[in-house]
Amino acid sequence: MGEHSLQIMYAVVLTEKRVTHYEAQDIAYLIELGIIEPHAFIYSYPFKKWVKANSLKEIRMLVSEMILARIPIGKEKAPGFIPPPPPMSSYYSLGETIERSGAMYEEAILEKIEVENKNVNLQKQVSELRAKKEELLNDVKNWQDQYCAIKFQEKNQQSIDINYQQELEDLQNSYESLKTVQAEDENLLKSNELHLKEALLENKKLAKAIVKLSRDKSKLLTYTSDLEAQLNQALKSREGLKKNLKKREVDLVKLKKRENQARKLIRNLGTEKNTIDAQREVDLKRLIGESFEVSNEPRWFIKRDGQSKGPYRFSDVLEWIDKGYLERKTLIRKQSEKTFTRLEKIYEFNTKIFTKMDKVGDSLKKRFFIKRTDFRAPFYEVVELEYNNQSFKAHCTSLSVGGCFIELKVFPENLEKNSILNCVIQADYLSQSIEVQMIVKNFSKEKPLGIGCQFLDLNNEEKDSIEEFVDSYLNSKEKVA
Numbered sequence: 352m353g354e355h356s357l358q359i360m361y362a363v364v365l366t367e368k369r370v371t372h373y374e375a376q377d378i379a380y381l382i383e384l385g386i387i388e389p390h391a392f393i394y395s396y397p398f399k400k401w402v403k404a405n406s407l408k409e410i411r412m413l414v415s416e417m418i419l420a421r422i423p424i425g426k427e428k429a430p431g432f433i434p435p436p437p438p439m440s441s442y443y444s445l446g447e448t449i450e451r452s453g454a455m456y457e458e459a460i461l462e463k464i465e466v467e468n469k470n471v472n473l474q475k476q477v478s479e480l481r482a483k484k485e486e487l488l489n490d491v492k493n494w495q496d497q498y499c500a501i502k503f504q505e506k507n508q509q510s511i512d513i514n515y516q517q518e519l520e521d522l523q524n525s526y527e528s529l530k531t532v533q534a535e536d537e538n539l540l541k542s543n544e545l546h547l548k549e550a551l552l553e554n555k556k557l558a559k560a561i562v563k564l565s566r567d568k569s570k571l572l573t574y575t576s577d578l579e580a581q582l583n584q585a586l587k588s589r590e591g592l593k594k595n596l597k598k599r600e601v602d603l604v605k606l607k608k609r610e611n612q613a614r615k616l617i618r619n620l621g622t623e624k625n626t627i628d629a630q631r632e633v634d635l636k637r638l639i640g641e642s643f644e645v646s647n648e649p650r651w652f653i654k655r656d657g658q659s660k661g662p663y664r665f666s667d668v669l670e671w672i673d674k675g676y677l678e679r680k681t682l683i684r685k686q687s688e689k690t691f692t693r694l695e696k697i698y699e700f701n702t703k704i705f706t707k708m709d710k711v712g713d714s715l716k717k718r719f720f721i722k723r724t725d726f727r728a729p730f731y732e733v734v735e736l737e738y739n740n741q742s743f744k745a746h747c748t749s750l751s752v753g754g755c756f757i758e759l760k761v762f763p764e765n766l767e768k769n770s771i772l773n774c775v776i777q778a779d780y781l782s783q784s785i786e787v788q789m790i791v792k793n794f795s796k797e798k799p800l801g802i803g804c805q806f807l808d809l810n811n812e813e814k815d816s817i818e819e820f821v822d823s824y825l826n827s828k829e830k831v832a
Contacts, residue, residue: 645704789804
């Protein structure tokens with residue numbers, strides 16, 4: 352082909368810092384195909400710097416104005432390195448360059464198609480993960496709705512139970528009142544019958560008196576008239592008593608009907624009460640299995656102005672907290688403890704409390720429960736932490752299945768909320784050692800200085816080990832109480 356004519360070569364970065372050397376007409380052809388953007392950076396060896404392709408006159412002359420006017424996709428940055436110079440074998444004549452350009456373009460186009468396929472696969476994976484996330488969120492919402500429905504049903508059932516009990520008491524009171532009225536009517540009837548007998552005896556006496564007074568006609572007539580009036584009055588009273596007796600008999604029949612209805616209602620209420628009590632027992636066993644009960648016996652002491660007062664019930668302290676009578680820094684302790692602690696440090700008053708109403712005799716008793724998985728037991732153990740490729744030791748002062756509290760002398764650099772740490776807890780007090788990742792949820796910048804963390808990847812054996820430790824602590828506290 353004759354002597355090779357030396358052409359000006361430019362360095363082009365296609366993918367992953369892969370540097371290829373092309374001449375101006377080759378770069379113009381790649382821009383026309385859309386493999387290189389007109390505003391992309393290329394390295395000019397004559398200028399010894401990175402320049403935009405559309406800034407070179409020899410390239411603009413070979414590319415159409417419509418493609419040069421294409422709007423940039425984003426703000427491009429020049430590469431931060433200097434590419435090596437092209438080898439001498441890269442300097443070919445214009446004809447030789449055109450002959451080998453087809454293979455280079457096909458290679459570049461294949462690389463671009465491969466990148467686009469990877470992007471499509473990644474987008475598909477992102478869509479699947481988003482769909483799975485929506486499904487999990489829907490499951491969580493369904494569980495929350497079921498929990499709210501159960502609580503609402505329990506509340507309505509308690510209200511129905513109280514209404515039935517009140518209606519039963521009213522029926523029993525009405526029944527006792529009707530029995531009292533019936534007894535009074537029976538006594539009145541017996542009294543009237545006694546008066547009637549006395550009147551009949553009096554009539555007999557009067558008849559004897561008439562015989563004796565037959566000689567005195569005037570007295571006899573007067574006495575007879577009086578006797579007749581008394582007799583008529585007795586007869587009228589007798590008729591009234593008969594009518595009243597019939598009315599009382601009708602009332603007695605109605606009373607017996609209401610008594611039968613009340614007995615039937617009492618039996619139905621007893622059946623419903625047994626069903627409700629059985630369901631309550633099932634719910635209570637489930638609640639006790641997942642939670643532990645906080646005693647409501649008077650065993651809490653409060654210290655104010657240097658004076659200790661108490662003991663108070665757990666329910667009393669909760670009520671005073673809700674009404675704002677007690678502050679977070681108020682000193683408080685149990686009967687079994689010797690030292691007072693600030694209220695904000697007592698776990699029982701700083702977590703979610705579940706209540707259960709039980710009937711004891713004629714009254715209702717409220718019981719208090721805390722979920723075992725939420726309870727943080729005192730731990731006091733040295734743990735090994737790793738953050739930002741730095742390892743250090745700290746003290747774990749409380750532990751639960753959900754997380755722990757770590758006391759620190761100083762906060763590590765760049766440690767912030769939602770930071771991820773690696774933690775190792777030795778098996779000194781646990782049945783096995785624990786290696787877990789945890790996320791920072793809150794900071795305590797007052798004494799004690801530290802962080803509250805939530806566990807991210809506990810396995811079942813590690814959870815069982817922590818639950819065993821928490822249960823043993825709770826059992827020991829119940830024995831002391």
